[in-house]
Amino acid sequence: MNAPEMLKAMHELLDExxxxxxxxxxxxxxxxxxxxxxxxxxxxGCRLYLGIRNSQIVSVRGDKNSPVxxxxxxxxxxxxxxxxxxxxxxxxxxxxxxxxxxVSWDEALDIVIEKMREVxxxxxxxxxxxxxxxxxxxxxxxxxxxxxxxxxxxPNLDANTRLCMSSTVSGFIRSxxxxxxxxCYEDLDIADFxxxxxxxxxxxxxxxxxxxxRNKERRGAYLITxxxxxxxxxxxxxxxxxxxxxxxxxxxxxxxxxxxREKWIDEGFxxxxxxxxxxxxxxxxxxxxxxxxxxxxxxxxxxxxxxKRFAQSAAVxxxxxxxVNQSNQSTEVVNLICNLHLITxxxxxxxxxxxxxxxxxGAMSNREVGGGGSLVGYRRWDNPEHRKEVAQLWNIPxxxxxxxxxxxxxIFKDIELGKVKLFWNIATNPAVSLxxxxxxxxxxxxxxxxxxxxxxxxxxxxxxxxxxxxxxxGEKTGTFTNSERRVxxxxxxxxxxxxxxxxxxxxxxxxxxxxxxxxxxxxxxEAVFEEWKRLSRGCPVxxxxxxxxxLESEQGIQWPCPxxxxxxxxxxxEDGVFPRKSGRALLWAIEEESLDCxxxxxxxxxxxxxxxxxxxxxxxxxxxxxxxxxxxAELNLLSSEGFAEISERDAIKLEIRSGDWVRIxxxxxxxxVRAKVTSDIAQGSIFVPFHFGDLDPKxxxxxxxxxxxxxxxxxxxxxxxxxxxxxCRVEKDGEW
Numbered sequence: 249m250n251a252p253e254m255l256k257a258m259h260e261l262l263d264e265x266x267x268x269x270x271x272x273x274x275x276x277x278x279x280x281x282x283x284x285x286x287x288x289x290x291x292x293g294c295r296l297y298l299g300i301r302n303s304q305i306v307s308v309r310g311d312k313n314s315p316v317x318x319x320x321x322x323x324x325x326x327x328x329x330x331x332x333x334x335x336x337x338x339x340x341x342x343x344x345x346x347x348x349x350x351v352s353w354d355e356a357l358d359i360v361i362e363k364m365r366e367v368x369x370x371x372x373x374x375x376x377x378x379x380x381x382x383x384x385x386x387x388x389x390x391x392x393x394x395x396x397x398x399x400x401x402x403p404n405l406d407a408n409t410r411l412c413m414s415s416t417v418s419g420f421i422r423s424x425x426x427x428x429x430x431x432c433y434e435d436l437d438i439a440d441f442x443x444x445x446x447x448x449x450x451x452x453x454x455x456x457x458x459x460x461x462r463n464k465e466r467r468g469a470y471l472i473t474x475x476x477x478x479x480x481x482x483x484x485x486x487x488x489x490x491x492x493x494x495x496x497x498x499x500x501x502x503x504x505x506x507x508x509r510e511k512w513i514d515e516g517f518x519x520x521x522x523x524x525x526x527x528x529x530x531x532x533x534x535x536x537x538x539x540x541x542x543x544x545x546x547x548x549x550x551x552x553x554x555x556k557r558f559a560q561s562a563a564v565x566x567x568x569x570x571x572v573n574q575s576n577q578s579t580e581v582v583n584l585i586c587n588l589h590l591i592t593x594x595x596x597x598x599x600x601x602x603x604x605x606x607x608x609x610g611a612m613s614n615r616e617v618g619g620g621g622s623l624v625g626y627r628r629w630d631n632p633e634h635r636k637e638v639a640q641l642w643n644i645p646x647x648x649x650x651x652x653x654x655x656x657x658x659i660f661k662d663i664e665l666g667k668v669k670l671f672w673n674i675a676t677n678p679a680v681s682l683x684x685x686x687x688x689x690x691x692x693x694x695x696x697x698x699x700x701x702x703x704x705x706x707x708x709x710x711x712x713x714x715x716x717x718x719x720x721x722g723e724k725t726g727t728f729t730n731s732e733r734r735v736x737x738x739x740x741x742x743x744x745x746x747x748x749x750x751x752x753x754x755x756x757x758x759x760x761x762x763x764x765x766x767x768x769x770x771x772x773x774e775a776v777f778e779e780w781k782r783l784s785r786g787c788p789v790x791x792x793x794x795x796x797x798x799l800e801s802e803q804g805i806q807w808p809c810p811x812x813x814x815x816x817x818x819x820x821x822e823d824g825v826f827p828r829k830s831g832r833a834l835l836w837a838i839e840e841e842s843l844d845c846x847x848x849x850x851x852x853x854x855x856x857x858x859x860x861x862x863x864x865x866x867x868x869x870x871x872x873x874x875x876x877x878x879x880x881a882e883l884n885l886l887s888s889e890g891f892a893e894i895s896e897r898d899a900i901k902l903e904i905r906s907g908d909w910v911r912i913x914x915x916x917x918x919x920x921v922r923a924k925v926t927s928d929i930a931q932g933s934i935f936v937p938f939h940f941g942d943l944d945p946k947x948x949x950x951x952x953x954x955x956x957x958x959x960x961x962x963x964x965x966x967x968x969x970x971x972x973x974x975x976c977r978v979e980k981d982g983e984w
Contacts, residue, residue, distance in 0.1 A: 279307065283741035284800060286728050287325045288383065288721030289871055291606030292316060292453050293730025294325055295803060298722055298741040305329045305722065305742060314803050316433065316730065322454040324871055327880050329722070334879040337704035337717035338746025348715060353747065353757075356714055361761045363696055367670045368400070373650070377404035377659045377668045380619060381675035382412075382608030385726020385738065387776035388751045389610060390617040391768070392674065393624055395755060398642040399764045403650035404659050404668060407619045408676040409611045411969060414655075415573040416604040417615055417622075418966040419582025422836065423590070425828035426626055426788045427615055430820040431565065431601025432732040432806065436460050439599040441561035443554070444473040445585065446496070446571015450480040451868040453605055457481065460567075470561070472554055474499065475571060476863060477893075477935060478928040489554065490930055492545040493861045494576045494973045497840045500584035502540025503555045505532040507591060512559030514593030521824040522590050524835035531837035543840075545930075559592060563599025570607070570865065575972040576841060579965040583836040590833050596821035605731055607872070609721075612729035616789045617780065621653050621967075625787035629653065641783050642767065655967035656682065657960060663691040672698040674751060675718065679707035680873035680941030683958035683969045684916050700754060706875050707941045718751050719744035720876075726773050727799065729807070733817070736804035737796055752776065785810075788827060858914065858975035860898075860934045864954040865972075870939040877939075890921040890940035890952035894978065895933065899925040902978060909981040912936060914974055917956035920981055934976060 282297040295314035299307035308329045310319035340356035341348040367375040378396045380389060389407070396405040417427045424430070436442070436459045449457040461484065463469040471485035482488035491499055507513055508529050518525050537548040544551070558564055566589065572581050585602050586595075594600035606612055618624035627634035629652055639646035654662070660682070662668040671692070682688045692711035699712035702720040709715055723744040729735050744750070749757075752773060759768035770776050774796050784791045790808040798812070799805060805816040826833045869887040871877045878884050892912050894904060904910060906925040911918050912934060921936065929935055938954040961970045 282309070283739050284311070284737070285722065285741065286609065286736040286738040287321070288328060288609050288738070289324050290453060291609055291611050291728075291731045292455050293609070293728065293732075293734055293736050293804065294321060294455055295736060296321060296325065298329060300741055303742060305332050311803070316734065316804070317455045320455050320458060323868060324877065324883065327882050330880045330882070331876045332720070332722050332742070335703065336745045336748065337701060337715065338748055339717060340747070341704070341712070341715040343713045348712070353749070356716060357757060357761060360698055360714055360716075360758060363670055364758075364762065367696075371667070371669055373400050373402040374404060374662075374667060375669045376400060376402050376672070377662075377670070378402070378672045378674065379656055379659070379676060379678065380405075380407045380614075382407055382409040382611035382614050383675055383721070384610050384614075384751055385724070385728055385773065386610065386613035386617060386735075386780065387726045387773040388755065389614050389619045390624070390776060390780045391752055391755045391770075393618050394642060394767065395759050395764070397618065397624070397649060398638070398644050399648075399759065399762070399767060401648045401650055403652050403654050404662070405619065405653065406621075406656040406659060407614045408656075408678075408681060409608065409614045409620055410656050410967065411681060411971075412570060412573060412607045413604070413611050413615065414620060414966040414968040415578035415963055416582055417620070418579040418963075419586065422579065422834065422965075423583050423586035424821070424826050424833055427622070428626075428788060428820060429601070429603055429731060429733060430595055431603050432818045433459065434818065435563070435565045435599050435601050435603065436567075437463055438467070439463065439469055439561075439563045439565040440467075441470050441557045441564045442472075443558065443564065443566045444471060444475075444481055444485065445566060445568040446475060446575065447567055447569035447605055448475070448479040448481045449567065449605065450484060452569070452607075452866055456605070470557055472557070476930055476933060487550070487553070489546050489550050492543070492930075493863055493933060495544040496572065496575055496581045497577050497584065497838060498535070498540055498543035499546070499551070500581065500588065501532045501535040501838065501840065502537060502544070502551055503558065504528070504584065504587060504591070505535040505540070506537065506552060506555035507559055507588070508532065510555075510559070512555070513591045517593030517824070518591055521826070521832055522835050523830060523832045524837065525591070527837040528587060528591075528835040531839070558588060563597070564589070564592070564594045565599060566602045567605060568602070569605040571972065573604075573968060574970060576970060577838070578963045578968055578970070580836065580838045584838055586833070587835050590835060596819055596824060598819075601819065603731070607866075609728045609730075612731065612733070613727070616729060616784075621655070623649075625783050626789050627787065638783070644767075655962075657962060657967065657969065660688060660691045663695045669696060670698070671695045672700070673708055674700045675702070677706060677708050677873040677875050677941070679711065680953055680955065681938070683955050683971065684960050685953055685956045686917050687960075688955075700751065701875070702748075703875055703879065707873065716754055717746065717748040718754065719748050723748075724750045724752070724773070727777060730804075733806045734804040735791060735794060735799060735807060737799040739800075855975070858977050860932060860976050860978060862912070862914065862957060862974040862976040863933060863935045863972055864938045864958065864974075865935065867937045867939065870937070872939065873941055874939045890919065890937060890954070891924045892921050892978070893924045893926050893929045893935040895929050895931045896925055896927055897931045898978070899923065902980060904978070904980055911979045911981045912957060912976050913979065914957040914959070914976045916959050916974075917951070919951045919953065919956050921952050934978060938971070
């Protein structure tokens with residue numbers, strides 16, 4: 249669907265009842281049972297029902313009663329049930345003489361346990377690493393964290409949420425004192441001004457975009473999209489600010505300068521609820537509209553208008569995603585967004601919030617249970633009382649808890665150095681998703697690799713020494729927290745195929761075989777959730793008042809929810825009190841890096857060799873590394889291969905037409921894709937979707953994975969890779 253068609257469809261939907269329902273593409277006359285679930289893709293948290301007939305899933309429909317999606321499902325959600333019906337991994341496998349052979353669960357787990365014990369004996373806990381996924385329910389992520397942190401004692405635990413959300417986490421902690429989105433989806437319905445910064449919800453989060461667009465059409469909300477590309481979202485907004493890639497800091501400091509200069513600030517809120525204002529004001533003194541215009545490529549009129557609307561609108565919501573989190577100075581950009589809301593007092597109030605959009609259904613859950621950089625329950629590694637609490641609740645010596653946590657890129661560097669000998673990969677695909685794929689795949693080849701996944705073959709499975717077949721969404725029960733802190737239940741609808749097992753079962757089996765029976769003898773996911781609730785009590789992410797029955801009957805509940813009579817919390821910080829020692833939020837004064845921040849590209853010769861700025865990202869039809877969506881025929885037919893967007897002017901200079909084969913080359917590697925000549929992208933920029941990996945690393949001519957091009961530059965605060973700012977050149981290539 250192109251932009252005009254999508255716009256027409258939006259208008260048609262606005263004329264229908266709010267509870268319109270999108271169903272699956274098959275409409276059987278009889279359904280034996282409808283099973284309540286939560287969509288397993290992004291973290292919007294859409295509720296739906298899976299239709300079962302003759303013990304098979306045959307359809308899906310949205311939940312009309314859901315406060316999130318009101319029965320609507322996006323393109324991927326409508327076809328998601330078909331991912332349960334295609335080829336699956338059904339039997340454990342081990343590598344023998346270079347080939348993967350089928351074995352029993354006992355044999356596969358015996359090999360896993362033998363290797364784990366060998367590594368723990370010779371290298372200690374730091375010789376073992378676990379990398380998991382934001383697609384797993386909270387219960388399984390909690391179990392992984394308990395095993396890794398509490399019983400094995402390794403600091404080497406991370407999840408693929410590191411690649412998409414860690415800068416938001418770090419930014420919220422630095423500004424507010426804790427992680428967690430302050431607002432809720434209702435703010436999208438009632439904000440007077442919405443600033444969409446580095447996000448494309450019209451394609452990536454359609455059911456949230458429906459609410460935003462409806463607000464624009466019915467209430468007259470004003471939308472400004474800040475994005476280097478003319479996305480569907482940008483074209484349907486009131487204004488599109490085509491910012492130069494890498495200039496987010498300059499733009500936000502420019503807005504801050506105007507707000508302070510024009511006294512469009514809430515001095516009372518600043519005085520009572522924040523600290524650091526004087527340093528902030530000093531840091532933006534020189535960031536005039538004229539200076540900001542030069543750095544961002546925007547006009548002074550565009551910059552002034554955005555600042556004025558932010559200041560003078562009664563309710564303002566700023567929505568951001570990977571254009572912030574994966575770009576230059578990403579954590580500090582989050583701090584600058586928070587600054588805008590704090591100095592205008594537009595936080596903790598109806599319609600006013602910074603709202604981060606999350607890419608995976610369980611990414612928030614991962615943050616909550618300490619699956620990435622934090623200790624379980626948003627506790628801090630450096631707080632002795634927090635460590636003591638966790639140790640007591642897990643019934644382990646506090647000394648066993650590691651003193652720190654390593655990111656996935658640090659783990660891979662330790663593999664290169666020979667410090668990590670065993671890598672257990674659960675429900676994620678680093679052979680496509682991690683940056684600098686040539687180097688990444690060398691490390692996967694070097695380490696003893698356990699791959700636990702739903703499908704085989706899959707890219708990371710190519711490197712497996714042991715492959716463990718797992719159940720997926722629809723085949724197990726668990727909870728997911730969405731982008732507004734709403735915890736929802738997803739019920740099991742059918743059994744996994746063949747001999748595949750739930751990830752929880754696999755984790756429990758490995759824990760028991762390592763001798764940790766007492767800590768992992770849960771009867772099922774609900775028992776895990778009840779244990780997790782005890783660890784959440786007294787924490788910011790308090791779920792003590794939730795249970796499976798409430799979550800199902802009340803269409804999900806937003807944390808904190810401290811007791812069974814509590815309705816949940818729509819917005820944080822309504823009282824203006826922030827969880828820092830002072831009770832005040834911190835305003836951050838940020839220094840600006842050069843756009844050409846990579847040192848190796850600061851000299852003119854390198855910029856001649858790599859004249860284009862490369863931006864990687866997502867497209868509507870595919871999801872992450874396509875492990876699931878490439879197996880769904882309807883989605884794959886819409887988009888089955890990579891491409892490179894190039895501006896019309898650049899295409900003329902290079903004599904490139906749409907459909908031509910081109911090579912995109914960086915100092916890290918190259919890919920070969922078809923060109924897509926478009927006016928949607930600025931001159932001097934290239935956009936490549938990151939979804940398209942190649943299964944066989946030896947078949948170099950099949951390379952379409954954007955992460956062959958990206959580097960290991962990371963945000964120094966969050967350790968999140970900077971996928972959005974690379975430098976490349978484009979060469980026309982012939983037919984092979």
